[in-house]
Amino acid sequence: MKKKIALFCSLYFIIISISGQNKKFEEVSIDDFLTETQYGSDNADTIDIIWWIPTEYWNVVFSQDPTTSISDTEDIVNLVKDYVFVMALKGKIGTFGGITYDDENIVREQLNVNYMNTDLKRVDNDNLNPDIVNFLSMMKPMMKNMMGPMGENMQFIVFESPDRKNNVIPIDPYSSETIKFELGDFKKDVMLPLACLLEEKVCPETDEEHNGKWTFCPYHGVKLVDKKQ
Template identity: 30%
Template sequence: MKRLLMIMVVVFLTFSHGALFGGDHLENVTLTELISHTQMSSKDDRSVRMVWWLPEEFWVISMRNNPAMNQEYIEEFSAVISGYTIFLVLDGTISPLGTINYAPFEETMNNLVLSTENMVRHLPLPRNAISSDLKMTLDMFKPVFSNMMGSMGQNIQYAVFRGEQDESLFSVLDSTNFTITIHDEVFRFNLPLVCFLPQKWCNACEKQFQGDYNFCPYHGIELIIKKSGQ
């Protein structure tokens, strides 16, 4: 337990300083890039809603470049989050007078659904179905967000999902889409996350494009992935 607490302190320090991710498909991906593809906010002017997916890569790679962490600690922490799909959620509405009213935890969870492309619906796990180590890990977010964001941070909740075979529902490199619905508002996530895909190259205009492009928008020719040394 003490070692897990130490790991969490290091994770939050790394998270706060926006460390670079490294290794495998995570090389050269920054924390800012990852958040831009996993955090979504409401487009409704009357709502203050946010959904933030925390894939396993967020946690593990946040520790990888920190000299205080060794492989044993990383593997121990990976075991805590393994098999879970985790989201941070904010659910608020703006009154006619401009004040923000945040929904209680139970109301948010009762009106939150994760849906896959093939229309399979998943509900958040009840708290007694989440491991004690994971609950402690997520609960440590609360004072961090409270200090950073005041009342808004205090009202950020976590929603946790798990597959029928005790596995996580998605990977950042999966070729699928899913949605999170809070009340009647839908947040759509497209996979694979483009920040983890290699850049592509157009031989005609010699320009680079993000990895989810298949054809050059200017010339219509198929883009290629340049290999090292090309």
């Protein structure tokens, strides 16, 4: 999973579709998935990074890994599906480019996730399933090896529904809902669905493929159609 942190940019003038054909997990681009679920601020004085890790991410990754069995994939998905996992990094950039990272307590306190107009509840590590704790413990050194000090200071925060009566998760990345992330002053609204999980649509004028979230072709103004299966 040696991937770059990237920002997701959308074209505001394209009308978004709330329906579309879903891609098979093995056909989803992992790079596109990361681009759509990793967000960073453009503040020159601070570094603020949020990586939302949907349950479907593990389906995609493991479906493309021949060394992972279907049963192993199901075990991991069943383990994480009732939670929302977010990795976050926060720090200050010095005069000569050095970064002073905020510790886990500060990141945890300043990270908020809102879905379906509901603030999700942060889960203390002591209250997590021991298997989840072990799973996160395995990822921490991996991030350090991949990204050095930046990866070492990425904090894993787990969220759950605030109460059983208002069970809004798991988050549905195929829905038309909006997720709102906050990390201190950095805010990011993510409009679902995730385009990477949808089949591209086709312009009937040119047969050119476009973003599966779009309803109309940005060049010809005609309604896009589903790809032929």
